[in-house]
Amino acid sequence: MTAYVIAEAQLTGDAEEVAAYSAQLVSTLAPHGGRYLVRGAPAQVLEGDGQAFTGVIEFPDTEAARRWYDSPAYRAIAPLRIRNTRGRILVFEGVTAGPAQVS
Secondary structure: OOEEEEEEEEEOOOHHHHHHHHHHHHHHHHHHOOEEEEEEEOOOOOOOOOOOEEEEEEEOOHHHHHHHHHOHHHHHHHHHHHOOEEEEEEEEEOOOOOOOOOO
16 A cells, blocks of 8 residues: 655754755655655645645555665665754555545
């Protein structure tokens, strides 16, 4: 089942290192079937506290998402993000389409 990695980050350090991370990140996705749906876009916060940057990456399944996150290629660049941002990275399993619910 399709999985989505959602990342929210607030810049707390060196913007150039975060830009280097972002530039290298795309090449780590393809070997695991990942593709960006949203990249670096500031969200329009409707409720709660928002982060400065948001990304949504689609993977074939949660196992592929974990293989990407744990891959040597991603782990090599992750310190650029970790030391320069505050935020979180989440993985969600998508939902299967079913018949419309009528209330």
